[in-house]
Amino acid sequence: MIDWQGYIGLILDGAAVTAELTVMGAALAVVAAFAAGLGRVSRYWPLRALATVYIEFFRGTSIFVQLFWVYFVLPFAGITLQPLQAGVLALGLNVGAYAAEVVRGAILAVPRDQIEACVALNLTRGQRMRNVILPQALPLMLPTFGNNAIELLKGTAVVSLISLKDMTFQAQVVRAQTGSTLIPFATILVLYFLFASLIGWAMRRLERRVTRGLDGVRA
C-alpha cells in the first residue's frame, strides 16, 4: 500500500514553492516592466537603447536558456545564486520584458489630445505621466498582464530542472518513488490549472476595480 497522504503532502509543499515563485517573480516582473516600458518611451536615447536591449535580449532567448545561464554561468563570474534566487531573477526579468512591451503599447495608446491638454494646463512631464497618462493606460494593460502572469506561472515549472523543489519537481520525486505516473502528473496538472484560473479571476476583479471611475472617459 502506497502512503498517498505523504506523497500528496509532498506535492502540496511543491505547490507552495510554485506559488512563492509566481508571486515573487511577478513582483520583479512588474518593476522590470514599468522601468523598461517607461524607458522605451523616454526622451533620452541611452535609456531607450538600454530598455530595447533588455527587452530584445530577454524576449529573444527562452526562459529555459536564461535560467540555465543564470544558474550555471554566473557562478563563473563570481555570482553564485541559490536556485530560488536564480528562478525568481530569470522568471521576473523574462516576463518583465514581455510586460514592458505591454506598458509601452498602453502608454502610446492613450490619445494624443490628452497629452496636448496636459501641455495646455502646464503640467510637468512627471505630473502628466503620473496623473493623466498612467491612470488611463493601466486598464489597457491589465488583461494582457493577466496573460503574462499565467505565462509566468507556467514558466515556474522549468525551475524544477535546476533542482528547485517546486510542484513539477515533487511530482517527479513521487514518480520515482512510487512508479505511479498518472496520479502525480494528473494532480499537478489540475493544481496548475487551478492556479491559472485563480490568476485569471483575480485579474478580472482588479480590472473592474481600476476601471470603476473611468466610465464614460474610455471609449
Added chain:
Amino acid sequence: MSWDWSFVVSILPDLLQGFRLTLLVTLLGAALAAVLGLGFALMRRSRHAWLARGTGFMLDAIRGTPLLVQLYFIFYVLPDIGIRLPALAAGVIGLGLHYATYAAEVYRGGIENVPRGQWEAARATNLTMRQTWVHVILPQAVPPMIPALANYLVAMFKETPLLSAITVLELMNQAKIVANTSYRYIEPMTLVGVIFLAVSLVSVVILRWLEARFGRRFRT
C-alpha cells in the same frame, strides 16, 4: 575560468547537430499545431453548445498548464496505458498540442473579425456555404492571422529547449551533454543563448515585415 575559443570551435559541430533537430521539431510541431488548431477552432464554433463549451474548457486547461508538465505527461503516463512513443514524437505532439490551443484562438479571432455584413452580403447574393468561405470569408480572415501565427511559431521555437527534459537531443540537450562531459558551462550555455538570440532577432525583422504586409490590411 575564462572564455576559450578553441573549445568553442570543438563543440560547434555537436551544437549545430542539435540545432538541426531543434529546427525539425519546431517545423513538425508547427505543422501539427496549425492543423489541430483549425480543428479546435471549428469545434469551438460548433453549433452544439456542449461541444463548444467542452472544447473551450479543454483549450483553457491546456493553455493554463505548463508545457513541461504536459510533456512529462505524454512521455511518462501514456506508456502506462500502452501508448509508447519515442521521445521525439512525444515532444512534437506535446509542442504541437500546446500551441494548437493558441493557434485556435488566432483562427477564431481572424474569422470573427470578418464583419457580419460580409456574411449577410454573401447570403444576399445567394452564394453557397462553400463559396462564402472560399471567396469571401477566408480571403479576409487569413491575412491578418499570418503575423500572429508567425509570432507563435517563434515562441514555439524558443520553447523547444524544454524537450531536453524528455531526452530529445536538441540544441539545449547537446549543450548540456557537452557541458557535463567537459565541466565547462560558459561556452556551451552562452552559445545556445547566442544561437537562439540570433534566430529570434532575424525573426523579429521578418515579423515586422509580415505585420506591415498583412497586418491591418482588412481591418477597419
